[in-house]
Amino acid sequence: xxxxxxxxxxxKLSNPTVLASGFLGxxxxxxxxxxxxxxxxxxxxxxxxxxxxxxxNPTVLANEDFMLNAIGLxxxxxxxxxxxxxxxxxxxxxxxxxxxxxxxxxxxxxVVNRISKGSPHLIELDLSCPHLGGKGFEKYHDFASDPxxxxxxxxxxxxxxxxxxxxxxxxxxxxxxDLAVAAQKAGADGITAINTxxxxxxxxxxxxxxxxxxxxGVSGPAIKPIALKCVYQCYGAVKIPIIGxxxxxxxxDAIEMMMAGATAVGVGTATYYRGIGAFKDICRxxxxxxxxxxYNSVKELIGAAHG
Amino acid sequence: xxxxxxxxxxxxxxxxxxxxxxxxxxENYRVxxxxxxxSLPSLPGQFVMIWLPGVDEKPMSxxxxxxxxxxxxxxxxFSNALSNCKVGDKVGVSGPYGTAFGLNGKNILLVGGGYGxxxxxxxxxxxxxxxxxxxAIVGAxxxxxxxxxxxxxxxxxxxxxxxxxxxxxxKGTAVQLAKQLISKQKFDAIYSCGPEKMMFYLSKLAQKxxxxxxxxxxxxxxxxxxICGACTIxxxxxxxxxxxxxxxxxxxxEDWGKFHRGKGGRKVKW
Numbered sequence: 001x002x003x004x005x006x007x008x009x010x011x012k013l014s015n016p017t018v019l020a021s022g023f024l025g026x027x028x029x030x031x032x033x034x035x036x037x038x039x040x041x042x043x044x045x046x047x048x049x050x051x052x053x054x055x056x057n058p059t060v061l062a063n064e065d066f067m068l069n070a071i072g073l074x075x076x077x078x079x080x081x082x083x084x085x086x087x088x089x090x091x092x093x094x095x096x097x098x099x100x101x102x103x104x105x106x107x108x109x110x111v112v113n114r115i116s117k118g119s120p121h122l123i124e125l126d127l128s129c130p131h132l133g134g135k136g137f138e139k140y141h142d143f144a145s146d147p148x149x150x151x152x153x154x155x156x157x158x159x160x161x162x163x164x165x166x167x168x169x170x171x172x173x174x175x176x177x178d179l180a181v182a183a184q185k186a187g188a189d190g191i192t193a194i195n196t197x198x199x200x201x202x203x204x205x206x207x208x209x210x211x212x213x214x215x216x217g218v219s220g221p222a223i224k225p226i227a228l229k230c231v232y233q234c235y236g237a238v239k240i241p242i243i244g245x246x247x248x249x250x251x252x253d254a255i256e257m258m259m260a261g262a263t264a265v266g267v268g269t270a271t272y273y274r275g276i277g278a279f280k281d282i283c284r285x286x287x288x289x290x291x292x293x294x295y296n297s298v299k300e301l302i303g304a305a306h307g
Numbered sequence: 308x309x310x311x312x313x314x315x316x317x318x319x320x321x322x323x324x325x326x327x328x329x330x331x332x333x334e335n336y337r338v339x340x341x342x343x344x345x346s347l348p349s350l351p352g353q354f355v356m357i358w359l360p361g362v363d364e365k366p367m368s369x370x371x372x373x374x375x376x377x378x379x380x381x382x383x384x385f386s387n388a389l390s391n392c393k394v395g396d397k398v399g400v401s402g403p404y405g406t407a408f409g410l411n412g413k414n415i416l417l418v419g420g421g422y423g424x425x426x427x428x429x430x431x432x433x434x435x436x437x438x439x440x441x442x443a444i445v446g447a448x449x450x451x452x453x454x455x456x457x458x459x460x461x462x463x464x465x466x467x468x469x470x471x472x473x474x475x476x477x478k479g480t481a482v483q484l485a486k487q488l489i490s491k492q493k494f495d496a497i498y499s500c501g502p503e504k505m506m507f508y509l510s511k512l513a514q515k516x517x518x519x520x521x522x523x524x525x526x527x528x529x530x531x532x533x534i535c536g537a538c539t540i541x542x543x544x545x546x547x548x549x550x551x552x553x554x555x556x557x558x559x560x561e562d563w564g565k566f567h568r569g570k571g572g573r574k575v576k577w
Binding site for chain 2: 022023024025026027029030032033045051052053054056057058059060061062063064065067069071074075076077080201203205206208210212221249250253268269271272273274275
């Protein structure tokens with residue numbers, strides 16, 4: 001028997017798998033289904049104050065190696081999210097992470113304040129969607145790369161809630177550790193790394209980008225090396241827990257990610273390759289590997305690759 | 308060594324491939340059928356994503372798989388742009404996606420509302436091939452919206468028409484007509500595609516008469532591959548868990564027959 005239990009800011013997860021934001025989490029019923037399918041924690045689709053319709057299709061492309069998406073942070077607004085969260089809290093024992101985004105530190109603070117009414121266990125600040133644009137969000141990408149702005153946003157968020165704050169960081173920067181340090185200094189309780197990395201696909205036959213928004217975010221197996229590096233760098237620079245996300249498809253991926261320094265692992269694109277059963281499958285594969293290699297608890301894995 | 312981390316898993320690719328329109332047939336005042344040069348191995352009830360570069364990409368029921376054919380009504384921005392395509396034009400196609408109508412029993416009833424009859428024609432073709440007797444109800448608001456009467460007859464279906472205003476065939480809803488037919492003969496299974504309210508009441512009727520009922524439940528879709536969550540019906544993704552579902556799965560879902568969701572995910576009353 002190996003123990004899969006892990007802990008994020010005092011909240012016990014039955015296993016380290018966390019549904020990553022943007023996947024399936026539109027309503028309480030989907031999130032409850034994912035929790036019942038074995039996820040240790042579930043993250044809601046990111047919401048903002050007023051909601052957004054998102055982009056036209058194609059919004060998602062996928063092949064054997066990666067997924068490319070530009071859904072455009074479609075959501076029904078924070079008031080709707082609060083209602084979904086209230087029901088979800090009653091339905092599931094899994095840890096719930098409420099994900100939010102906005103276009104200024106002040107508005108981030110307001111959306112954090114409001115989503116707290118839905119009582120998620122943790123709140124994740126989506127500072128790093130690589131393809132968000134449109135009216136009001138022209139300067140959003142500054143959040144992904146500016147440590148001063150990240151610090152300010154985390155500080156305002158912390159003032160607006162008692163719920164632990166995770167900062168979700170972008171890999172599209174020279175040194176992600178600088179951003180993690182800025183978030184920790186400002187009082188962040190944890191880091192989620194990484195968000196998708198910017199990318200595009202072009203159809204040679206049609207001579208144009210395929211994604212309607214032209215650019216999107218790449219996820220899946222192709223970005224695992226990038227995610228491992230970023231989590232490794234963050235772990236070396238901060239003390240707060242990290243949800244390591246990016247390309248986790250099987251149990252060994254999850255183990256490598258924890259060895260890089262993750263306390264829990266985000267799983268998203270794996271649900272495309274393996275279905276909703278991905279969470280249970282990953283856990284089982286972790287158990288088998290750990291038993292074979294003499295580990296008793298996933299806690300022994302965290303940061304093990306740092307020697 | 309395995310070729311790729313994902314090589315052991317089963318998942319549909321989501322990359323559009325250019326398909327060339329080879330023939331266009333007009334079905335009624337707003338519905339057209341496109342035939343493509345290329346084929347796509349697929350099953351009745353499954354759908355393809357059709358990409359019009361620069362416009363949008365939408366799910367479309369498969370009408371024929373070999374060669375691929377779709378039928379659609381020009382009702383919105385995307386379908387009007389698609390309707391303007393000519394023979395020889397290329398569109399992006401990916402799929403097939405979603406679940407399919409299987410065949411249960413020897414005598415089946417198809418209930419199609421509006422352009423919901425499209426996948427049922429494909430099912431009728433399969434039924435004919437397998438020696439399954441097929442009765443089909445084609446329902447519409449009025450005569451000019453009726454669709455596929457001839458195509459279903461060509462597949463050997465006993466076709467019954469219903470219009471809300473009585474302009475052709477039975478005057479009333481397709482569900483009312485189904486009720487009449489069910490009381491006259493024994494059906495092994497019912498298959499339906501069309502407006503959700505219609506399928507909702509048909510499911511209730513089937514449940515009362517203890518007839519297995521399969522419906523094609525469609526919601527506003529984005530990804531088409533079961534990951535974005537936009538098409539949730541109480542946690543079931545209509546693109547991957549559906550669109551074809553056993554109606555018993557939907558019975559206890561509070562949104563079923565009552566609410567769908569808009570582009571941003573907000574609930575809208577049917």
